[in-house]
Amino acid sequence: MRDKDPATETFVTHRNLLFTVAYEMLGSAADAEDVLQETWLRWVGVDLAAVRDQRAYLVRITTRQALSRLRTLGRRKESYVGPWLPEPLLTAPDVAEDVELADSVSMAMLLVLETLAPTERAVFVLREVFDLEYAEIAEAVDKSPAAVRQIAHRARLHVAARRPRGVVSPAESRDALEAFRQAIETGDLQSLFDLLAPDVVLLGDGGGVVQAVPRPIRGADRVTRLLAVGLPRIDGTVSVEPAQINGYPALIVRINGEIDNVVAVRLDDGLITGLYIVRNPEKLSRVEQETTVSR
Template structure:
């Protein structure tokens, strides 16, 4: 198998790892591209296990990117949300993968240190052993075990679980859009859980709430107000982003925002509105996310 084909087969896994570590599709693509250039410059006979080499390269590059990004995010205007990625509906069939790329989980991962985040993702999502992770991140195995335990406990204390509910998602979102479009506060409230949270990310580039909006009535009134000002002249498209039901709202040929929904038991528990135009450049591009390993190592011949 050629080196080009090996990289092509590994690319979905490499992107998924980089995205889960970084929470940014653009940065993940940069990391994958940089890894390709490094791979292209290494003689084939020097790489005994291509996938392991590529995963190690991507992991370390993503860690470097994350450390730099953390400093930038400290100065971010308003709430920071991960860059949304368009996923296929069948991603929800893999519950581990679906939860790991959900907005709620990616925000929990933001509370971890870079090393904790990388170790947690590699261990809990991709099922690498502690010994393998030690080689990937360049840390001793005993240290990796401690980091993994600490990260797992921190995530367990903060995680919010929402079982995918594709059967009712489109119906609930459709009713939500109709109620928002007509300013029906009561109709909106009937679709919202009591503890619903709405988070907007404008990054200081466009108008967005500077703090999360919480509670059924406050969120309903906020949504109705936003819809009254912004929906005229727009068109909406139902999609799946980050393994969640979502709506793309276009104004002319421009994507205005992506709104993702956490839905359980027929009610909306969370909404994430990504409006920062810097995070929308590839939001319409379908992404193939995987967490399984392929057999490229065993079939590759330099």
């Protein structure tokens, strides 16, 4: 039996890590997979004997490719129809056990990361999530270690001001989503309204492919009214099932057995401050089969 090629073996060993780095930078599994393909093509041309730390080297290649694609994505999002939401991933139950990893891939956090400039996002992800040294990050983003420290500090302050307040337990998320499910099932939205923060924001992503709210809906009253007329009622054709999406409890809504949308929430101080509904069918392929994320 032939031994595995060393380059292939190393790449396969770190593939889940590299995917997670790219996904957290891009918010798109499809683009993260493209980045991994580009990383592989560059990796097979590397003289492994000259590489001191192969994991760090692979992360560096992945980061550079993701940064390049992130700038392209920024231009693409400018012409995106309606609100843009990250591509949801069906994740394994054990992801929730790593609280920091689950938080970093959550829909709420990915939306916060969207507010960072590309280099700030890369530095934040590599430092705060994957705990890389400043010198390693500096090589990945072509900055000096001193500059990276400043960028990291600035990014931490930016994220801290926008991220969910405090760690949200899976039980809290499940309770909120159960109220949402019951509201769909019964048509009685009072229990859901009681969970909505006054300044709640609902985002619906149809990508111009399917119908969704064309702009953010703000305020508990407006969100409740929208849901009252816009939610499909559970019957023989509509089913709602709990799932773990991006490390947190979420709902998958199926119509006639086909996935119609994924519902995720952001919670702050026990109330729903963000309600995220992904309907774009181009973003729903990763909720049929588990995706492994790691750090």
